[in-house]
Amino acid sequence: xxxxxxxxxxxxxxxxxxxxxxxxxxxxxxxxxxxxxxxxxxxxxxxxxxxxxxxxxxxxxxxxxxxxxxxxxxxxxxxxxxxxxxxxxxxxxxxxxxxxxxxxxxxxxxxxxx
Amino acid sequence: xxxxxxxxxxxxxxxxxxxxxxxxxxxxxxxxxxxxxxxxxxxxxxxxxxxxxxxxxxxxxxxxxxxxxxxxxxxxxxxxxxxxxxxxxxxxxxxxxxxxxxxxxxxxxxxxxxxx
Numbered sequence: 419x420x421x422x423x424x425x426x427x428x429x430x431x432x433x434x435x436x437x438x439x440x441x442x443x444x445x446x447x448x449x450x451x452x453x454x455x456x457x458x459x460x461x462x463x464x465x466x467x468x469x470x471x472x473x474x475x476x477x478x479x480x481x482x483x484x485x486x487x488x489x490x491x492x493x494x495x496x497x498x499x500x501x502x503x504x505x506x507x508x509x510x511x512x513x514x515x516x517x518x519x520x521x522x523x524x525x526x527x528x529x530x531x532x
Numbered sequence: 533x534x535x536x537x538x539x540x541x542x543x544x545x546x547x548x549x550x551x552x553x554x555x556x557x558x559x560x561x562x563x564x565x566x567x568x569x570x571x572x573x574x575x576x577x578x579x580x581x582x583x584x585x586x587x588x589x590x591x592x593x594x595x596x597x598x599x600x601x602x603x604x605x606x607x608x609x610x611x612x613x614x615x616x617x618x619x620x621x622x623x624x625x626x627x628x629x630x631x632x633x634x635x636x637x638x639x640x641x642x643x644x645x646x647x648x
Contacts, residue, residue, distance in 0.1 A: 461639035
């Protein structure tokens with residue numbers, strides 16, 4: 419079945435450094451790739467997304483890249499701050515005849531040390 | 533525009549009881565998704581519904597679990613005869629009526645079910 423793998427599972431960086439989280443997906447029909455941030459006790463919040471016809475997208479300190487040939491996509495956070503500490507989930511959405519389904523990665527727990 | 537509303541936020545049930553989790557999608561959204569999240573784990577897809585229709589329930593356990601999204605009112609995830617292994621956070625997400633190749637889904641705050 420469809421699968422999304424996410425690495426690393428835990429990431430610890432110093433404040434101001436960059437953080438990179440990588441994901442691979444298995445279903446070549448996937449064409450929408452959102453990233454979610456989940457803080458303790460809260461639901462996931464969409465932080466950035468990318469569609470299959472785009473290779474890179476940037477929003478302030480956050481950027482996402484997509485390589486459809488290799489079926490992998492990455493989240494880059496620059497100039498990290500303590501408030502970036504959270505669990506980050508990548509996801510791949512696949513359209514089918516009935517609608518669409520999103521498969522999530524297992525998550526990356528990011529710690530930003532002040 | 534209120535976000536996705538889930539209630540209750542916390543639910544405690546004894547083994548063998550029924551749990552009912554409710555989700556009101558964002559205004560204008562008619563697609564609802566339920567996910568389960570075990571402690572320290574990712575989100576596992578359970579079911580995808582549109583108004584009065586179950587589109588994809590491939591992630592739902594075959595027994596004790598059911599979901600509905602009636603024409604009026606919230607979507608309901610129902611777990612009968614709960615067991616300790618059902619303890620988890622259950623998240624609902626909704627997305628707009630019209631979508632092209634992919635569209636963002638908005639999540640609720642989740643219901644944390646504890647079975648004692």
